[in-house]
Amino acid sequence: SYALTQPPSVSVAPGKTARVTCEENNIGSYSVHWYQQKPGQAPVLVIYSDSDRPSGIPERFSGSNSGSTATLTITRVEAGDEADYFCQVRDSSSDRWVFGGGTKLTVL
Amino acid sequence: QVTLRESGPALVRPTQTLTLTCSFSGFSLNTTGMSVSWIRQPPGKALEWLALFDWDGDEYYNTSLRARLTISKGTAKDQVVLTVTNIDPVDTGTYYCARGIFSGPIGWFDPWGQGTLVTVSS
Numbered sequence: 001s002y003a004l005t006q007p008p009s010v011s012v013a014p015g016k017t018a019r020v021t022c023e024e025n026n027i028g029s030y031s032v033h034w035y036q037q038k039p040g041q042a043p044v045l046v047i048y049s050d051s052d053r054p055s056g057i058p059e060r061f062s063g064s065n066s067g068s069t070a071t072l073t074i075t076r077v078e079a080g081d082e083a084d085y086f087c088q089v090r091d092s093s094s095d096r097w098v099f100g101g102g103t104k105l106t107v108l
Numbered sequence: 109q110v111t112l113r114e115s116g117p118a119l120v121r122p123t124q125t126l127t128l129t130c131s132f133s134g135f136s137l138n139t140t141g142m143s144v145s146w147i148r149q150p151p152g153k154a155l156e157w158l159a160l161f162d163w164d165g166d167e168y169y170n171t172s173l174r175a176r177l178t179i180s181k182g183t184a185k186d187q188v189v190l191t192v193t194n195i196d197p198v199d200t201g202t203y204y205c206a207r208g209i210f211s212g213p214i215g216w217f218d219p220w221g222q223g224t225l226v227t228v229s230s
Contacts, residue, residue: 033216035155042204043155045218049211054218086155092213095168097145097157 002091004100011106012077020103022070022087030089032070034063038083046085047072074105082107110134112144112205112221120228126192129182130205130221137163137181137188143208144188145217146179150201160208161188197228
């Protein structure tokens with residue numbers, strides 16, 4: 001079955017760059033979407049189709065996807081970026097939508 | 109502006125059937141590429157996709173929960189309903205509905221409702 005693997009946690013100092021990965025064999029052949037979830041809040045889409053940003057999402061958020069790893073990159077990290085981040089794909093061959101296990105981003 | 113709101117019981121007894129309603133506005137399920145999905149999240153855990161109802165009236169389900177789930181259009185306009193049968197304490201969590209957007213074979217969720225916490229306990 002299709003499973004997306006994310007590191008449980010990533011830590012970064014303010015002003016630095018954070019990278020959150022999402023791994024699965026051949027994930028590069030899928031489109032990956034990313035969601036940010038702050039405590040007590042619903043998830044918010046921050047990247048869709050590997051690297052597109054919805055309106056209202058800062059340019060500091062970017063995405064890439066190749067081979068077996070998709071990456072969400074957040075530059076110039078701010079305290080307000082501290083949240084859980086989830087990757088997601090649609091497996092069109094089986095008509096399933098799959099989420100990664102989530103990564104807790106801590107801003108030191 | 110697209111909004112979604114979940115409604116349903118906060119407490120359900122084991123073995124009962126859970127019925128949740130998603131009321132949405134700002135888009136139409138008659139528009140190609142639009143859909144409504146249910147996603148849940150046990151406390152402190154990851155998101156789990158449950159089911160999706162699309163503009164064509166097609167239903168999609170998480171295969172591991174398929175036997176217990178039914179997604180359908182509600183009786184009122186702009187509503188989608190999820191039923192979960194034979195509910196169990198492991199089904200405790202926050203249930204979200206979200207607009208699903210299709211672009212060819214690709215699909216993502218935006219925006220999400222605020223979620224409704226369902227606790228399963230006797």
